[in-house]
Amino acid sequence: MPMVLRRCTLSERPAALAPHFDDIAQQSEASHLGMWVFLLTEIMFFGGMFTGYAVYRSVYAVAFAEGSHHLDLVLGSINTVVLISSSLTMVLAVHAAQVGQRQLLVGFLLLTMLLGLVFLGLKTVEYTHKFADHLVPGSGFLYAGPHARQVQLFFSFYFGMTGMHALHMIIGIGLLTVLVWLAWRNRFSPMYYTPIEIVGLYWHFVDIVWIFLFPLLYLIGRH
């Protein structure tokens, strides 16, 4: 989405401009670059887990496919749609901020949060099922079958990766809460809505991680 920045008409420094920046454009550029660099670190962080998963999946292909079959494809698919929709509402929130529509902005932010909470809710349901089925790694893990150890390894990665993803969702919802509060207090305008944009970037990233997680975990061997 192209950045629309109206030139500031005030002659003094706007309230939103931090003292160490020369102008809003520089501040905005710095904020955006900062978020991109942060997302780069997140790619490396998740990348380490993806690497471990890839290594063990290639070594224990049969067991990992078996483990994958125990995942709830329906709930996973619904969650995928929910998250993609939440990215859409996030984009609409950014646009509302661009055109100065405060109520739309707050509305779309709340909708994004709601969808995020739905995602977490469904995730909780999934985790509960796994717990009931004794598929949580650790002392309570019980699995009948020749590949029990490797299936436990699969679930370790499942919980580790989706858990880390869920943690990032929770943080994202926290950030959105702050944005809702600030938007309600009229802190944003067509001249300054950078925080909405950069939280949007973060939210899209968390969405994309799920887009990778879902097929890698849920869709192995389901031809």
Next chain:
Amino acid sequence: MLSDLPLFPEQASTGAARVDALFMFLLAVSVFFAMLIFSLVLYFAVKYRRRSEAEQPRPILGDVRLELLWTVIPLGLTMIMFVWGANLYFTMASPPADAMEIAVVGKQWMWKFQHPEGQREINELHIPVGRPVKLTMASEDVIHSFFVPAFRVKMDVVPGQYTATWFEATRPGTFHLFCAQYCGTAHAGMGGRVVVLTPTAYETWLSGGATGESPVAAGARLFQQLGCATCHRADGPGSGPSLVGLFGQTVRLHSGETVRADEAYIRESVMYPTAKIVAGYQPIMPTFQGLISEEGLLQLIAYIRSLGGGKTGTPS
């Protein structure tokens, strides 16, 4: 005390002199460049020392030819080091086919050796001079590392897999054996000696003292005790494939892949039997994890090898 000051390790293997030759090349190049830089810096620092505060040296921005020169020459020298080192390393990873095979098990905090004739040793390894010796090594717990400085040989011993190394001693003597990978409290004490004997002295040593079972005999005994013979019959396929002539051959698996039946394959089949199912058989083999030690596994493997089959080949 200075007369006790060792400066260079003794050479006691065929590989040692070759490693030292590369080391000397590295040393020569390093001394040359270090002396070059030191003398230039010292010379410039003295010759161009500031004599008055008013001095204004003319800027010299650079010289691309010089940059190329001191890029290309180091690159050329390092490539020589790389090729030389890689070549020698490849040789170190390729034991001769007729090497004497010794099984090694490392555990906190001791080394256990088993000779093919049956001799077992702890923390001490007797070998004959002039014969290549190949060690197949396993760990019972954490990562250790088998290190004999006089042979310039080192290889980690990793739990869950086999590693191998080889050497050929060139003179009789007693040499340090160290564990070179930190493995816990008594890591510094996990050492011993490699005792190299002349061939006759080695034969004497072999025949004297308690011989014990050879690994092949011990493996045969385990094969019966653990019930392997029930499914893996000598007279043909049973519930499990026959192991006669198996070692070193290519095996076709249920999944369509093929795999070489080497030490690692046999170990995995005993510990995690469902990992690789041979085509045409059911996944019914139970696991023997916990029922057999690392030494036992090595003995079983020795027995299975004695049933015939191809060469061991090099570890990858």
Next chain:
Amino acid sequence: MNPVVIPRAHYLNVNYGIKAWLFTTDHKRIALLYLASITLLFFVGGAAAVVMRLELLTPQGDLVQSETYNKLFTMHGVIMVWFFLIPSIPAVLGNFLVPLMIGARDLAFPRLNLLSWYIFALGALFTLTAVVTGGVDTGWTFYTPYSSTYANTHVILTVLGVFITGFSSILTGLNFIVTIHTMRVPGLTWSRLPLFIWAHYATSLIMVLGTPVLAIAIVLVALERVFRIGIFDPALGGDPVLFQHLFWFYSHPAVYIMILPAMGVISELIPCFARKRIFGYNFVAFSSVAIAVLGFFVWGHHMFVSSQSVYASMVFSFMSMLVAIPSAIKVFNWTATLYKGSIAYDTPMLYAFGFIGLFTIGGLTGLFLAALAVDVHVHDTYFVIAHFHYIMVGGAVMGYLGGLHFWWPKITGRMYPEGWGKLAALIIFIGFNLTFFPQFLLGYLGMPRRYHFYPAEFQVLHVMSSAGASILGVGYMIPLVYFIWSLRYGAVAGPNPWGAKGLEWQTSSPPPTDNFAQTPEVKEEAYAYGPQEVHVV
């Protein structure tokens, strides 16, 4: 520019009190918060080394017990790597100077900067807690399955401390990258940037890309200890060597985090004290980036005897040879800068000379380790210890001290006592060489590392090394004393006591909180020493 006085208002006296420091967002104050913390941690890590070297005076393990010795070398490594070397130049000198050198009023994210210090302090607290409640004995490398299954010391507490501190590193790197990209003053193009900035930019790339992988590696160790999930435990189907890959993927680039900033310092010192433009600016700048990039492709050279495949080892050996070349290029360019210069022997320059000598030896011995067949012999021996101490202490710490002396007047407004400075530099140089050169010999002779006791034939070399360590220790104490002394009694420095180029010298010493009275503009290349019209900014 101005008379040699302490300005009336500057960043140190603008306000007082503990809240003014603990809630500051001024990058210069945050740099000093870091200076205090890492100095403390340096001496804690150093104390562990002192006990170790005392123990190693005799072949028997008679000073402490084996388990204690193992904890000592672990804590020495953990503290020195993550709590001293990695932050040192970037978090102290980088934090202070990056905005000044580019003409900015602060870093891009001042509050994130303060947060990074708090995170660092929290991580240090976790780790020090581990030390005082019994220590950890896995080695700073935490190899599995010893660390994940067998060790019964404070592994989780320590890795948590390292995990937390990693975020401090990431935030610092993020801040530097964004600042350097977006906040340079008019006229300051990339090709006019001081090489210190190039070095910190390259370092920040590594911090940002590498540290998250360390985070995952050590989190997995902690999870395995708690839940026994079997990622690294072969008995549960895991692979202990996978940990080594994940760990070294970060920890090799990490050593470039430690050396690149020091190289950046040297690139500032030599032009100033030879009063001459750096020779080959583009090549030195490009080499910093090349080292950062190539450094990500060599991690397997720590694993030549770990059961890694022969072919993988060959690739890593090849790449390791390549990564040596840009470092060599830098050394040649620094040497060439001296040619026909006007060379002064002030303390910072003595450290620069020491750096060139010791880094050259350290770097050349790296080639021995990159060469496959030789590495088989010297891996996990004192040869490796000598190599990395030559680079990290002979290189990075000398660079740090040289930079500290050079910019001390800018930071405090005061000069350190020059005679004592020279004396300490000499003592450190002599002590360092006596400590670590014998260790090359020990290593090739076969003395393994991490040994509490050793065969008697190695004793003479160990005694030499310990003697050197005592001299080195004395050498490090001296600047501690005179730096503190200079705060009150040092000669007033004025804005530019060295006659150096660079925007940081165009403002007062100490600088005002906003760094510059007027935003500077850059009209000349970096290091514009020599006969030409100098633009006063």
